[in-house]
Amino acid sequence: MLLGSLDQYLINGLVLGVIYAMVAVGFTLFFGVLNVIKFSHGDVLMAGAFAALIAYISLQNFVSISIWMMVVITTTFAFAAMALFGAIVARFLVLPLRGAPPLNTLLITLMLGLAVREAVRLFYPNGSNPKPFPKLLPDTDIFIFGLEIRHDSLIIIFGGLAAICFLHLLIKKTRLGLSIQAVAQDSETARLMGINFQKIVLGTFALGSGLAALAGVLNGLYYNEINFSMGLLLGVVGFSSAVVGGLGSILGAIIGGFLFALLQTIGAIWFEVPAYKDVFAFVVIIAVMAWRPTGLLAETKSDRV
Amino acid sequence: MPNLLEVDDLYVGYDEADVLSGVSLKVKPGKITCLLGANGAGKTTLIRALLALTPTRQGKIFFDGEEITHQATHNIVRLGISTIPEGRRVFPKLTVIENLLTGAILEKNKRKIGSRIEEVLKIFPQLSDRKKQLAGTMSGGEQAMLSIGRGLMSAPRLLVIDEPSLGLSPLFVKENFKVIRSIKERGITVLLVEQNVKQTLEIADYGYLIAQGKVVASGASAELNKTDQVQLAYFGSKQ
Numbered sequence: 280m281l282l283g284s285l286d287q288y289l290i291n292g293l294v295l296g297v298i299y300a301m302v303a304v305g306f307t308l309f310f311g312v313l314n315v316i317k318f319s320h321g322d323v324l325m326a327g328a329f330a331a332l333i334a335y336i337s338l339q340n341f342v343s344i345s346i347w348m349m350v351v352i353t354t355t356f357a358f359a360a361m362a363l364f365g366a367i368v369a370r371f372l373v374l375p376l377r378g379a380p381p382l383n384t385l386l387i388t389l390m391l392g393l394a395v396r397e398a399v400r401l402f403y404p405n406g407s408n409p410k411p412f413p414k415l416l417p418d419t420d421i422f423i424f425g426l427e428i429r430h431d432s433l434i435i436i437f438g439g440l441a442a443i444c445f446l447h448l449l450i451k452k453t454r455l456g457l458s459i460q461a462v463a464q465d466s467e468t469a470r471l472m473g474i475n476f477q478k479i480v481l482g483t484f485a486l487g488s489g490l491a492a493l494a495g496v497l498n499g500l501y502y503n504e505i506n507f508s509m510g511l512l513l514g515v516v517g518f519s520s521a522v523v524g525g526l527g528s529i530l531g532a533i534i535g536g537f538l539f540a541l542l543q544t545i546g547a548i549w550f551e552v553p554a555y556k557d558v559f560a561f562v563v564i565i566a567v568m569a570w571r572p573t574g575l576l577a578e579t580k581s582d583r584v
Numbered sequence: 585m586p587n588l589l590e591v592d593d594l595y596v597g598y599d600e601a602d603v604l605s606g607v608s609l610k611v612k613p614g615k616i617t618c619l620l621g622a623n624g625a626g627k628t629t630l631i632r633a634l635l636a637l638t639p640t641r642q643g644k645i646f647f648d649g650e651e652i653t654h655q656a657t658h659n660i661v662r663l664g665i666s667t668i669p670e671g672r673r674v675f676p677k678l679t680v681i682e683n684l685l686t687g688a689i690l691e692k693n694k695r696k697i698g699s700r701i702e703e704v705l706k707i708f709p710q711l712s713d714r715k716k717q718l719a720g721t722m723s724g725g726e727q728a729m730l731s732i733g734r735g736l737m738s739a740p741r742l743l744v745i746d747e748p749s750l751g752l753s754p755l756f757v758k759e760n761f762k763v764i765r766s767i768k769e770r771g772i773t774v775l776l777v778e779q780n781v782k783q784t785l786e787i788a789d790y791g792y793l794i795a796q797g798k799v800v801a802s803g804a805s806a807e808l809n810k811t812d813q814v815q816l817a818y819f820g821s822k823q
Contacts, residue, residue, distance in 0.1 A: 454689065457678075457686060458686075458689060460675070460677070460678060460682075461675055461678070461689075464677055465673055465675060467673075468669060470658055471637075471661060471669060472661065472686045472689050472690075472734075473661035473662055473738065474658060476657075
C-alpha cells in the first residue's frame with residue numbers, strides 16, 4: 280500500500296463517517312420516539328438526492344443563480360421535500376400501526392422503501408442507469424497539516440458535522456427538543472404535560488427524513504453520481520451503525536457511523552481488493568454485536584434520545 | 585359556586601368488563617376533594633378517563649362548564665389541568681430543571697417560567713442542590729418532590745394527584761400531605777386520589793369512596809369519616 284494515499288483514505292473515511300452518522304441518527308430518532316424501525320430510511324436518502332438533482336435541472340437555465348446559491352436551494356429543496364414525505368409516512372403509515380407489533384411497521388416500511396426505489400427507477404427518465412450529480416463544490420486542493428485535501432471533501436465533512444451538531448442543539452436546547460425527549464422517555468406523561476404527541480412524532484419523522492436527504496445530497500456531491508439503488512447499502516449501513524452504537528442513543532449513532540467508516544477504511548487498506556472492505560466491516564460489526572448485544576452505549580429501557 | 589370539575593354518570597372499561605359503572609362526582613373550586621378506595625376499585629381508571637388516556641364509554645365530563653369528554657389529552661391539559669401521576673413518572677434522563685421545564689411546556693413567557701421555577705425551589709429547597717442531576721438517579725422521595733414541582737409549573741387551576749404516598753416512607757408521606765395542604769392555600773383546586781384514608785380525610789374538604797367501580801359514599805370529610813363504609817374500608821386497609 281502506498282503511504283502517500285493514506286491521507287486520501289482518511290478523508291474518504293471521514294466523509295463516509297459523516298454520511299453514515301447522519302443516516303444512523305435518523306434510525307435512532309424514530310426508534311426513540313415511537314419504538315419503531317423505519318426501513319425505508321435509506322431510500323428516503325436516495326429520493327432526497329434525486330430531489331436535489333431535479334431542483335438543479337429545473338434551475339440550471341437561470342444563469343443569474345450563483346453556484347453557492349444553487350447549493351443552498353437544491354439542498355433546502357431536498358430537505359423540505361423529504362421532511363414532508365417523512366411526516367406523511369409517519370401520519371398515514373407508522374402512527375396507524377402503533378397498536379400492532381413493531382415487526383409490522385418494519386415490514387411495511389421495508390415495502391415502502393422498495394416502492395420508492397422502484398418508482399424512481401420507473402418514473403425518472405432512464406432511471407435504471409446512474410445519473411451524474413452536478414459538481415457544485417470546488418475540487419481544488421488545499422494543504423492542512425501537510426495533508427492534501429480537496430475543498431469539496433472539506434465542505435462535505437463540515438457541512439455534515441454542522442447538520443449533526445445543529446440537530447443535537449435542537450434536541451438539547453429548544454422547547455421542541457425538550458418535547459421530543461419527553462415523548463421518547465415517557466410518551467403518556469409527556470401528553471399529561473400538554474405535549475401534542477402526534478405533532479411531536481410527525482416533527483421527529485420530518486427531521487430524521489430531512490437529515491437523510493441531506494446525507495443523500497452530500498453523497499451525491501462527493502461521488503458526483505447517484506442511482507436509484509444507492510439507498511439500499513446506505514440504509515443497511517446506517518441501521519447497523521445505529522444498532523452497534525445502541526439504538527435510541529444519538530451519540531451512539533454518531534459513534535457507530537464513524538466506527539463503520541473506520542472499519543471500511545481499515546478493510547480497504549488491509550485487503551487491497553475493494554470489495555472486501557464491506558465484508559470486513561460487517562463481520563466486525565457482527566462480532567461487536569455478539570460481544571455487546573445492546574450496542575456500545577447500552578440502552579436501558581428509559582435511555583431515549 | 586359552580587363546580588370546577590363535574591363527572592356525570594361515567595362508564596369506562598377495558599375489553600368486555602366495565603371498570604367504572606355510573607360514577608358521578610363534583611370538584612368544588614379552591615377545595616381538596618379526595619377519591620378513596622381500595623386497590624382495583626377504579627380510582628386510577630377514573631383519573632385516566634378524565635384525562636382521556638383511557639376512552640370513555642358513556643357519560644360526560646365537564647371542566648369549568650366546558651365538556652371535555654372526548655377531547656385529546658393535550659387539549660384537556662391546556663385548559664388548566666395538571667397531573668402528578670401515580671408512581672411519580674419523572675423523565676429519568678432529563679435533569680431536575682429540564683423536568684420542571686416540561687411542566688411549563690405550554691407557557692411561552694420566559695419570565696413567568698423563571699419565577700415559577702424559583703417558587704418550586706422555594707417549596708422544595710432540596711431540589712435546588714440538584715438542578716443538574718438526572719431525575720432517574722434520585723431517591724423515591726426526591727422524585728416525588730420533583731413530580732409535585734413539575735405539576736405546579738403550569739400554574740394549574742386543577743391539580744390531580746394520584747396516590748402520592750405510594751412507596752414512600754411514613755415520614756415523607758406526612759411531609760407530602762403538608763405540601764398538598766399548602767398547595768390548596770395557594771388557591772389551587774386539588775383532586776387527590778389516595779388509599780391512605782385517615783390522613784387524606786384530615787386534609788380533604790370533600791370525599792368520595794369508590795368500591796368496585798361505583799361511588800358507595802360521599803360527602804364532607806368530617807361526616808364521611810363516620811360512615812360505615814369508610815370505617816370498613818379503613819379497617820379493611822389496615823389489615
